[in-house]
Amino acid sequence: MITITDCTLRDGNHAVRHQLSESQIRQYAKQADAAGVDIIEVGHGNGLGGSSALLGTSCLADRDMLETARSVIKNGRLGIHFIPGLGTSTDLSTAIEVGVDVFRIASHCTEANVTAPYIESVRNQGKSVYGVLMMSHMAEPAELAQQAALMASYGADALILMDSAGYLAPDDVRWRVQAIQELTDIKLGFHAHNNLGLAVANSMAAVEEGAELLDACIMGFGAGAGNTQLETLIAVLNRSGYRTRCTFDAVAGLAHASQQYLDCLTPHIGTANIASGINGLFSGFAPHIKRAAEQFKVDEFQLYRLLGQRQLVAGQEDIILETAARLSTTH
Amino acid sequence: MEAVISRKRAAIIGSGSIGIDLMYKAMRSPHLDLKMVVGRSQASEGLSRARDLGIATSAEGIDFLAHHASGIDIVFDATSAQSHRINDQFFRKANLMAIDMTPAKIGAICVPSINLDSIVAERNVNLVTCGGQASIPLAYAIAQAFDTLEYIEVASTIASDSAGMATRENINQYILTTEQALRQFSGTGKSKAVLNINPAKPGINMQTTVFAKGRYHSLEKVKASVREMVVRVQRYVPGYEVVLEPVESKGYLTVSVTVRGSGDYLPAYAGNLDIINCAAIAVAEFNAVSWERTAA
Numbered sequence: 001m002i003t004i005t006d007c008t009l010r011d012g013n014h015a016v017r018h019q020l021s022e023s024q025i026r027q028y029a030k031q032a033d034a035a036g037v038d039i040i041e042v043g044h045g046n047g048l049g050g051s052s053a054l055l056g057t058s059c060l061a062d063r064d065m066l067e068t069a070r071s072v073i074k075n076g077r078l079g080i081h082f083i084p085g086l087g088t089s090t091d092l093s094t095a096i097e098v099g100v101d102v103f104r105i106a107s108h109c110t111e112a113n114v115t116a117p118y119i120e121s122v123r124n125q126g127k128s129v130y131g132v133l134m135m136s137h138m139a140e141p142a143e144l145a146q147q148a149a150l151m152a153s154y155g156a157d158a159l160i161l162m163d164s165a166g167y168l169a170p171d172d173v174r175w176r177v178q179a180i181q182e183l184t185d186i187k188l189g190f191h192a193h194n195n196l197g198l199a200v201a202n203s204m205a206a207v208e209e210g211a212e213l214l215d216a217c218i219m220g221f222g223a224g225a226g227n228t229q230l231e232t233l234i235a236v237l238n239r240s241g242y243r244t245r246c247t248f249d250a251v252a253g254l255a256h257a258s259q260q261y262l263d264c265l266t267p268h269i270g271t272a273n274i275a276s277g278i279n280g281l282f283s284g285f286a287p288h289i290k291r292a293a294e295q296f297k298v299d300e301f302q303l304y305r306l307l308g309q310r311q312l313v314a315g316q317e318d319i320i321l322e323t324a325a326r327l328s329t330t331h
Numbered sequence: 332m333e334a335v336i337s338r339k340r341a342a343i344i345g346s347g348s349i350g351i352d353l354m355y356k357a358m359r360s361p362h363l364d365l366k367m368v369v370g371r372s373q374a375s376e377g378l379s380r381a382r383d384l385g386i387a388t389s390a391e392g393i394d395f396l397a398h399h400a401s402g403i404d405i406v407f408d409a410t411s412a413q414s415h416r417i418n419d420q421f422f423r424k425a426n427l428m429a430i431d432m433t434p435a436k437i438g439a440i441c442v443p444s445i446n447l448d449s450i451v452a453e454r455n456v457n458l459v460t461c462g463g464q465a466s467i468p469l470a471y472a473i474a475q476a477f478d479t480l481e482y483i484e485v486a487s488t489i490a491s492d493s494a495g496m497a498t499r500e501n502i503n504q505y506i507l508t509t510e511q512a513l514r515q516f517s518g519t520g521k522s523k524a525v526l527n528i529n530p531a532k533p534g535i536n537m538q539t540t541v542f543a544k545g546r547y548h549s550l551e552k553v554k555a556s557v558r559e560m561v562v563r564v565q566r567y568v569p570g571y572e573v574v575l576e577p578v579e580s581k582g583y584l585t586v587s588v589t590v591r592g593s594g595d596y597l598p599a600y601a602g603n604l605d606i607i608n609c610a611a612i613a614v615a616e617f618n619a620v621s622w623e624r625t626a627a
Contacts, residue, residue, distance in 0.1 A: 052523055053484045053542035053583045085526040089503045110530040111491060114499045138530070295580060311531035318486050318540035322575040322587045 001243045003213045004234075005039040005102075005160075006032050007191070007227060008262075009069065010081055011215075014045035014223030014284045016263065018058035022068050025060075027261055030072035032218070035254040036246030037230075039102050041079040041215075042069040045223060045284055046314070047106065048080055048095060049087030054317050055284075062091060066098040077101035081132070084114045086315060092118065096125055104160060105151075106132035108313045109139040112147040119154040130189070130213075131156035134314055137167040137280055141179030148180045158187040158213055163202060164284075164314060166195025166224060166277040170205035177209035189213030192228045194220055195277025197269055199228040200236055207242055218251070218258050224283025225273035231255050275301050279308025288317050292324035303327060338364040339619040342396055344418065345409030346370030346377030346388075348495060348597055349432050352604055353407050354381055355595035356612045362619035363612075366402060369395050380596075393418050400425040405615050408432060411497060412504070419455060428618055429455045430611050434504045440512055443613040444468045444563040451621050456614050459512040460505050461603035462487035462526060464610050465539040465571070465590055467516045472560035473543045473577075473584060474517040476553040480545035483517045484583075485509065488527040490534030493601035502526060519545075537590040537602035538574070542583040550584075553577050557586055567613040568606050569593065 009028055013020050025042060032040050042065050044050030044058045051058040058065075069078055079102035080095050095103065103122045105115045115131060122129045131151025136144055148159045161176060168176075177188060190206035192199035192215070203214050216233045220226030235248045272286055281289075281304065289307070293300040306323050341363045343350045350368065354377075357365040368381040373390040381388045389395035393414075396406065400421075405428045408415045412435040419437050422429040431438055438455025441447065442464060450456050458464060466485040474480045489498075498505065509524035529535050547553055554577050564571045570591030577586040590602025597604050 052486075052525065053482075053544070053581070053585075054486045054525055054540070084502050085506070085528070088506050108528065108530065111499075111528045113496070114502055114528065117500060117503070291581070310535070311529070313488075313527055313529050315486070315525065315527040316488050316529065318585070318587060319488075319538065321578070321580055321585060322538075322540070325575050325578065 001245065002207060002237055003038045004244055004246060005041055005079060005189070005213060005215045006037040006217065006230060007041045007215050008032065008217040008221050010041040010043045010047070011045060011222035011227050012217055012262070013043070013058065015221055015226070017287060018044050018051065018056045022060055022064060024261055025065055025068045026072055028258055029069040031254050031257050033073045033076045035250040037076055038245055039077045039079045040069060040073055041081060041104070042066055043080055046083060046086060048082045048091040063094050063098060066095060066100060070099050077128070079104060081106060082118065083107065083315070084118055089118070089121070092122060096127065100127070102128045102130065104130045104132045106134050109133040109136045109144055109147060112150040115151060116154045119151065119156050123155040128157050129155065130158040130160050132160045132162055134162045135164045135282065136161045136176060137163060137165055137172065138311070141175045144176050145179040145183040148186065149184045152184045152186040156186065158189055160189040160191055160213065160215070162191040163193055164282050165280045166193030166199070166273070166283055167280045168202055169198060170201050173202045173205040174209050177206055177211060181210060187212050189215065191215035193223065193283045194225045194227065194269060195273045195283060200232050203228050203233055204236060204240065207237070218255050218262070221262060224276055224286050225269040272300060272304070275304040279304050281307055281312060282314040284314065285317065285320060288320045292320045296324040296328040298324050298327040338362055339404045339615065340364050340366050340402055341405045341407065341615060342366055342403045343368045343407045343409060344393060344396055345432070346375050346381070347409060349604055349608065350407070350409035351377040351380055352596035353409060353608050353611060354386070356608055358384070360612055360616055362616040363405070367396070367399065393421060397421060397425070400427060403427055405430065405618065407611055407615070412501070423454065430614055431455060431457045432607065432611060434460065434501060434508045436508060440515065441610070441614055442467045442516060443567055443610050443617070444560060445471050445516060447613065447617050450614065458607050458610050460509045461489070461537070461607045462505070462524060462539060463509045463512045464606045465537065465588060466541050467512055468560045468564050469541040469557060469586055469588065470513055470517040470543070472556040473541065473553060474519070476556035477543065477545045477547045480517060480519045480543060482521045482544040483513050483519050484523040484542040485513060485539060486525040486527070487537065487539040487603070488529050488535065489537050489603045490600050491528050491530035492534050493597060493603055494528050534598060534600035536600050537606070538587060539590070540575070540585060540587040542585050544583055547584070550577065550579070553584060561588070568609045570599070570602055570605060
């Protein structure tokens with residue numbers, strides 16, 4: 001059985017500049033829960049405490065988003081994404097008060113040790129806690145495995161690899177999963193982005209190597225070119241003999257129903273998203289890069305290249321503006 | 332006759348990267364006479380470097396310092412917040428001026444470009460955080476030039492190799508301390524701090540961006556205020572440099588600086604460690620100079 005985490009109400013928030021409304025969250029969480037999704041992740045695109053000038057202000061407070069979802073999720077579990085350095089322990093306490101079930105504590109793929117106090121604290125409060133390694137294309141398999149082992153040693157129940165830039169190809173995923181399995185027996189999950197059109201293929205590579213958790217979004221509704229499309233993923237998983245709690249019919253119904261109120265288009269890989277992917281940049285940068293290129297009247301693709309050279313991590317959105325300003329003066 | 336500068340006798344407790352970088356800076360200061368560096372491990376690289384430079388060292392930490400307290404005026408505490416709370420009781424008894432490099436926040440908060448004058452009588456001075464030292468001068472300069480300031484936010488990115496275990500284990504404390512000091516110095520009720528760690532090789536320079544929301548009537552006035560403040564910071568942090576001039580973006584006045592360190596102990600990209608150490612030296616030197624004036 002593959003556990004599905006539906007990130008529509010978290011990663012999807014990137015696609016609408018963090019403006020998902022209370023009624024959208026209520027309707028979608030309720031319908032996704034009824035469709036049999038295992039974990040429903042909710043929040044600002046960058047997780048708890050993400051609402052900011054740096055990343056974009058969300059229209060609802062974290063607590064309101066979580067309470068709204070909590071009130072309608074009956075069968076599945078409510079999840080959150082949390083990045084140390086962005087969110088604080090106060091944000092985690094709020095999530096615990098509201099009744100969040102699954103805490104996904106994330107760091108850049110080489111910085112796992114910043115998650116230790118948070119993983120330990122959430123675990124001590126009896127909650128499920130997953131470690132998340134973001135931008136996992138930026139570390140070689142052996143290094144990634146060491147970072148995964150660290151999160152396991154802090155007490156994480158599972159480890160989610162995120163291809164936040166949508167850069168990886170299926171073999172890159174296999175090597176990473178294999179390397180982690182050689183070092184630790186922690187349960188593994190994979191979170192894809194579709195910048196290079198490989199989200200479903202990468203997710204399948206991960207489960208074929210033994211991953212037991214996959215992330216997906218309805219119609220791919222997520223940052224950049226979107227995430228793994230939930231309907232496609234369920235169809236492919238089931239056809240390949242992997243069982244899921246939700247059926248294709250149920251998620252197809254969910255896709256149809258949510259089109260009425262989620263202003264997401266069927267995932268589209270724009271050329272900017274491809275540039276984002278090949279330059280290994282965080283998928284959530286796309287709207288920031290577009291806006292900065294317009295403001296400073298510089299070439300968007302040249303900006304992607306320059307930013308890629310600077311090896312930015314998620315959270316460095318401020319560098320986009322600075323680089324665009326610099327580029328505008330060197331013309 | 333040439334004026335004789337009476338130098339303040341200084342000690343450093345904590346022989347980690349902050350303590351050792353401070354050692355080089357203290358040795359260069361015309362106002363300080365570094366008497367000792369104490370730590371907890373005789374075998375530490377820091378103590379070994381201090382010994383090589385002919386400075387008295389001890390692995391007995393605070394106990395050694397206590398035995399020699401009469402020969403010391405100023406102590407830089409580069410241990411941990413927890414240790415500093417204990418050490419501070421001794422510093423007070425021995426009447427030592429303590430410059431607290433930890434996030435213990437016992438004493439008066441100082442950002443030298445803003446409130447150096449106000450700490451003249453303080454016996455324990457705290458230096459907020461590295462991100463605080465980089466961003467608060469800008470936040471203050473912006474607040475001065477704004478008619479009303481509603482919100483201030485700071486995002487800092489530091490190189491992975493410059494973020495030691497103490498920083499990593501205390502990110503939460505870092506954020507809370509930085510946010511609190513931002514409110515205190517800018518006068519706003521709302522603040523947010525973000526810290527990113529970037530592993531790129533070679534290491535990236537520390538970079539800090541300030542976002543301000545509020546009303547101002549002249550962008551030129553804001554720019555001038557920021558420019559003036561940057562010059563003040565550069566007097567004690569030579570590697571402090573504006574990389575994004577104040578600009579309006581998404582409804583926020585935005586300005587970015589990088590901090591390149593002097594490379595005393597850590598590589599030059601570790602501007603985050605350099606700036607808080609430069610601030611500590613500025614506090615110690617100010618104290619030394621004020622003391623001379625009082626004595627005269």
